[in-house]
Amino acid sequence: MTISSDAWVLYAAPDGVVEPAKLVREAFEFPELTENDVLCEPLYGCWEGNMGHAVERSPIDICKLRGEEKVVIGNTGVVRVLETGRKVETVRAGQNAMVFPCAVADRYGYPEKIMGYDAPGTMGVLAKRMKTKAWELIPLPANTKYSLSQWAAFSGRYVTAWSNWELAFGTLRLLMGADENPHPTVWGWGGGTALAELELAKRYGCRTVMLSGNDRRIAEIARTEVTPLDRRAFGDLTFDERKFSTDRSARRTYLNAESAFLKAVKEQTEGQGVNIFVDHIGTAVLRATMKALSREGVIATAGWKEGQVISFLRAMECIERHQHVHTHYARYRQGVDAMAYAERHGWMPQINDRVYSFDEIPELAERFVHDDHGLFPVFSVNS
Numbered sequence: 001m002t003i004s005s006d007a008w009v010l011y012a013a014p015d016g017v018v019e020p021a022k023l024v025r026e027a028f029e030f031p032e033l034t035e036n037d038v039l040c041e042p043l044y045g046c047w048e049g050n051m052g053h054a055v056e057r058s059p060i061d062i063c064k065l066r067g068e069e070k071v072v073i074g075n076t077g078v079v080r081v082l083e084t085g086r087k088v089e090t091v092r093a094g095q096n097a098m099v100f101p102c103a104v105a106d107r108y109g110y111p112e113k114i115m116g117y118d119a120p121g122t123m124g125v126l127a128k129r130m131k132t133k134a135w136e137l138i139p140l141p142a143n144t145k146y147s148l149s150q151w152a153a154f155s156g157r158y159v160t161a162w163s164n165w166e167l168a169f170g171t172l173r174l175l176m177g178a179d180e181n182p183h184p185t186v187w188g189w190g191g192g193t194a195l196a197e198l199e200l201a202k203r204y205g206c207r208t209v210m211l212s213g214n215d216r217r218i219a220e221i222a223r224t225e226v227t228p229l230d231r232r233a234f235g236d237l238t239f240d241e242r243k244f245s246t247d248r249s250a251r252r253t254y255l256n257a258e259s260a261f262l263k264a265v266k267e268q269t270e271g272q273g274v275n276i277f278v279d280h281i282g283t284a285v286l287r288a289t290m291k292a293l294s295r296e297g298v299i300a301t302a303g304w305k306e307g308q309v310i311s312f313l314r315a316m317e318c319i320e321r322h323q324h325v326h327t328h329y330a331r332y333r334q335g336v337d338a339m340a341y342a343e344r345h346g347w348m349p350q351i352n353d354r355v356y357s358f359d360e361i362p363e364l365a366e367r368f369v370h371d372d373h374g375l376f377p378v379f380s381v382n383s
Helices: 050-058 060-066 146-174 192-203 216-224 241-247 248-268 283-290 312-321 331-345 359-367
Strands: 001-013 024-031 038-044 078-085 096-099 102-105 112-115 130-133 137-139 185-189 207-212 227-230 275-280 291-300 323-326 376-382
Touching: 001 060, 001 331, 001 359, 024 050, 024 130, 038 096, 038 146, 050 185, 050 359, 078 146, 096 146, 102 323, 112 323, 137 248, 146 192, 146 291, 146 376, 185 192, 192 275, 207 216, 216 227, 241 248, 248 283, 248 291, 283 291, 359 376
Parallel strands: 185 207, 185 275, 207 227, 275 291, 291 323
Antiparallel strands: 001 024, 038 078, 038 130, 038 376, 078 096, 096 137, 102 112
């Protein structure tokens, strides 16, 4: 027996084809429930970076990685539970729950594969009905003060930020105590995850700045207590090692931009540099990130939007006592803790952009490719 659902489906690329995929709306069939499964209807989702990677088939074709002809992507959101397998105890029918997309974890609970992305046999929220495992859902707080669309955006970006910040701030405090540096400087560039982390840092008493070159996002940052900084004021800070080595004009242009950026860092940090730099971008900005870092500073990353491969001079990093923190989503208990903190203290995303309908998913996917979206691109699935 199988269950059928209206869904947006991603197909594997034909052999020899390297172009981006097109989502196809069709009936998607999946097996009936087993004892640890949950049948649910997605209510809202939030378009994540890995969904963009999946559609772009970059850096991998996830269908081929999983050995499947087609998949349903989408690993953050809020669902209503319809039915549960006989061994499920964490959620019940009729309950609303947040997607916690850790499909495969290691022995300590840290994610290895993500539901609706690289975990074989899983499906995401781009379907009117979906099947999950019990451990891939966390019940929403009873009588929550916040909207379902906010929890959908929280599901990915804020839980990721919680786990990354816990390790980054803990690392900094091993380097220097609160008595030595009570108000660390924390900067970041990236998207919604970086803003979530900087908002959390602000609540920890840190001085926070977020860089962006997008007017819409600068306006969104300005609505928080994080200080926005327009990176376009410095010129093009995108580092291309090949051009830097071979093109004298490109090298001069980049160095001028970097110099202007580092001057701003020096001015705003009283010459000390940034204590924690949240860098979810990667290769394109790593050089600037590292130069902006203080001694005993921490680089915190949970993503690789623009480049997966980085290089640095180990000797200098040792001398400077720099620490590099890498995380990938979160443990289940971290998800629970993040939700509890958010409900108590109001650490929640503000949904300032339009909420896309299920019919508008292809438009949202296209906007994401062209970076034409807000920090929290939420879409509805079922009313």
